[in-house]
Amino acid sequence: xxxxxxxxxxxxxxxxxxxxxxxxxxxxxxxxxxxxxxxxxxxxxxxxxxxxxxxxxxxxxxxxxxxxxxxxxxxxxxxxxxxxxxxxxxxxxxxxxxxxxxxxxxxxxxxxxxxxxxxxxxxxxxxxxxxxxxxxxxxxxxxxxxxxxxxxxxxxxxxxxxxxxxxxxxxxxxxxxxxxxxxxxxxxxxxxxxxxxxxxxxxxxxxxxxxxxxxxxxxxxxxxxxxxxxxxxxxxxxxxxxxxxxxxxxxxxxxxxxxxxxxxxxxxxxxxxxxxxxxxxxxxxxxxxxxxxxxxxxxxxxxxxxxxxxxxxxxxxxxxxxxxxxxxxxxxxxxxxxxxxxxxxxxxxxxxxxxxxxxxxxxxxxxxxxxxxxx
Ligand SMILES: Nc1nc(=O)c2c([nH]1)NC[C@@H]1CN(c3ccc(C(=O)N[C@@H](CCC(=O)O)C(=O)O)cc3)C=[N+]21
Numbered sequence: 061x062x063x064x065x066x067x068x069x070x071x072x073x074x075x076x077x078x079x080x081x082x083x084x085x086x087x088x089x090x091x092x093x094x095x096x097x098x099x100x101x102x103x104x105x106x107x108x109x110x111x112x113x114x115x116x117x118x119x120x121x122x123x124x125x126x127x128x129x130x131x132x133x134x135x136x137x138x139x140x141x142x143x144x145x146x147x148x149x150x151x152x153x154x155x156x157x158x159x160x161x162x163x164x165x166x167x168x169x170x171x172x173x174x175x176x177x178x179x180x181x182x183x184x185x186x187x188x189x190x191x192x193x194x195x196x197x198x199x200x201x202x203x204x205x206x207x208x209x210x211x212x213x214x215x216x217x218x219x220x221x222x223x224x225x226x227x228x229x230x231x232x233x234x235x236x237x238x239x240x241x242x243x244x245x246x247x248x249x250x251x252x253x254x255x256x257x258x259x260x261x262x263x264x265x266x267x268x269x270x271x272x273x274x275x276x277x278x279x280x281x282x283x284x285x286x287x288x289x290x291x292x293x294x295x296x297x298x299x300x301x302x303x304x305x306x307x308x309x310x311x312x313x314x315x316x317x318x319x320x321x322x323x324x325x326x327x328x329x330x331x332x333x334x335x336x337x338x339x340x341x342x343x344x345x346x347x348x349x350x351x352x353x354x355x356x357x358x359x360x361x362x363x364x365x366x367x368x369x370x371x372x373x374x375x376x377x378x379x380x381x382x383x384x385x386x387x388x389x390x391x392x393x394x395x396x397x398x399x400x401x402x403x404x405x406x407x408x409x410x411x412x413x414x415x416x417x418x419x420x421x422x423x424x425x426x427x428x429x430x431x432x433x434x435x
Pocket of ligand 1: 190191237238239240241262284375389408409410411412413414415416417
């Protein structure tokens with residue numbers, strides 16, 4: 061354990077950018093010292109220091125010797141879980157997929173409609189291809205039809221728009237997902253805006269986000285990753301109302317909508333980002349932290365209030381010669397330190413990632429039900 065912990069939070073390098081990091085890469089690069097300290101070392105290597113406001117801090121005594129963990133009462137259906145500190149996203153996602161499977165078959169029997177999800181993939185990014193394959197598998201596992209088009213990296217925007225338009229008009233398609241990032245010669249806003257709002261299962265349409273931000277208004281779809289974060293909190297028995305929540309990162313696809321959702325749940329929300337001075341002074345006041353910056357091991361144990369709940373959205377590949385893939389995935393949060401201070405933490409992998417896919421399936425089901433007036 062100790063040696064694993066030491067290697068996990070020691071110096072690492074990013075190999076390539078993924079989802080969260082791609083969305084906020086400039087943020088990420090500014091935000092942080094390139095490496096974390098070795099676990100429990102009380103000082104930073106001077107060469108690794110970031111801007112003054114972001115310097116690693118010494119551990120406060122409470123973090124160095126954490127008080128006994130606060131136990132979170134788990135959701136009833138997860139009460140068999142041995143370690144309530146680890147929020148098992150994989151298990152929760154499985155539970156949600158089972159619920160969706162039942163609903164999909166109920167709908168099929170009642171009205172003969174099978175929900176359909178269309179995915180548009182442009183280019184040859186390996187990680188994108190993996191995500192798309194996983195989405196397809198997930199669709200199959202719950203009985204949702206999946207359609208897919210894979211276009212070469214040098215396709216024109218018009219070709220992509222043509223496929224979107226075809227899916228917009230196809231009554232067997234209830235959800236359309238354009239896999240991001242798109243090749244750099246394409247205008248992402250332009251492409252995403254072409255998706256019919258009733259089929260925008262990613263929830264990226266500005267009208268959706270606008271409704272999410274307004275009291276008394278309801279979006280057609282809530283973006284999958286932030287929705288998955290909130291669902292994890294609910295199903296782990298974490299109450300949000302009246303709590304201090306801090307969201308790290310302000311991307312359109314995760315940080316910003318996550319903050320809006322937390323606010324809708326009656327949390328008092330602070331968003332911190334690359335230009336925030338002394339972010340750790342703010343995170344230390346938080347009962348709930350959602351981190352979505354794409355910076356490996358940025359959030360240290362010393363940033364966390366004892367007993368806080370930590371949702372780690374980061375999925376960062378770091379070099380690992382011992383892994384068959386040559387890399388492994390780590391979060392934005394230094395997990396080994398967080399688990400000693402927090403009352404509950406999501407792991408990476410196996411935390412928010414599987415929930416994102418489960419929420420995509422859920423949004424597709426919601427869309428099909430809405431289009432066919434099926435309750
Ligand atoms: N239009 C669009 N919508 C998206 O939702 C979207 C996207 N584009 N582009 C890429 C990102 C990335 N993303 C992930 C989903 C699941 C995992 C996931 O399940 N990860 C596993 C690990 C997988 C592994 O081991 O490689 C886990 O965290 O346990 C990761 C990443 C959705 N994205």
